[in-house]
Amino acid sequence: MTEKTIHFSYKEYTSVSELEPADAALLQSAREVTRLAYAPYSHFHVGAAARLTSGAIVKGTNQENASYPVTICAERILLGNAAMQYPGEGIDALAISYNSEGENDHPISPCGMCRQALLEYEGRTDHPIRLILSGQEGRIWVIPAASLLLPFAFTRTELETSTGK
Numbered sequence: 001m002t003e004k005t006i007h008f009s010y011k012e013y014t015s016v017s018e019l020e021p022a023d024a025a026l027l028q029s030a031r032e033v034t035r036l037a038y039a040p041y042s043h044f045h046v047g048a049a050a051r052l053t054s055g056a057i058v059k060g061t062n063q064e065n066a067s068y069p070v071t072i073c074a075e076r077i078l079l080g081n082a083a084m085q086y087p088g089e090g091i092d093a094l095a096i097s098y099n100s101e102g103e104n105d106h107p108i109s110p111c112g113m114c115r116q117a118l119l120e121y122e123g124r125t126d127h128p129i130r131l132i133l134s135g136q137e138g139r140i141w142v143i144p145a146a147s148l149l150l151p152f153a154f155t156r157t158e159l160e161t162s163t164g165k
């Protein structure tokens with residue numbers, strides 16, 4: 001038996017003023033775009049803003065539905081926008097924020113489904129997506145690559161192996 005460990009490093013900032021100006025602006029965009037969320041059921045408004053390798057900015061917000069499972073998270077709305085508007089282009093940084101009826105003072109991280117979608121996007125563009133996570137205020141987490149949030153992920157490599165490609 002061999003015991004193995006997975007770990008990764010991320011950075012925590014106490015204030016937006018500690019971020020690089022471009023990252024601070026991206027986080028501000030994510031915070032502001034929460035107003036475009038459609039969240040009449042959860043009242044949990046999520047905003048995401050990404051800076052692509054060209055410098056272009058793409059945004060997304062959660063879009064809920066009376067049939068709850070139809071709901072799409074802000075991150076996957078953003079990825080769809082990026083894929084359509086800037087096909088093939090990598091994402092340098094992606095900021096995620098939220099505005100809810102509770103405290104909005106701590107970071108949230110992507111749900112499991114979005115972690116899978118972010119991982120796929122990193123793979124198809126061959127570019128890591130740095131995540132900037134924060135509420136409307138308070139501390140900020142910066143994670144070097146979205147794939148770090150999904151260890152032992154199921155990826156296209158498995159399909160290529162199983163189909164002999």
Ligand SMILES: [Zn+2]
Nearest residue numbers: 073110111114
């Ligand atoms: Zn999600």
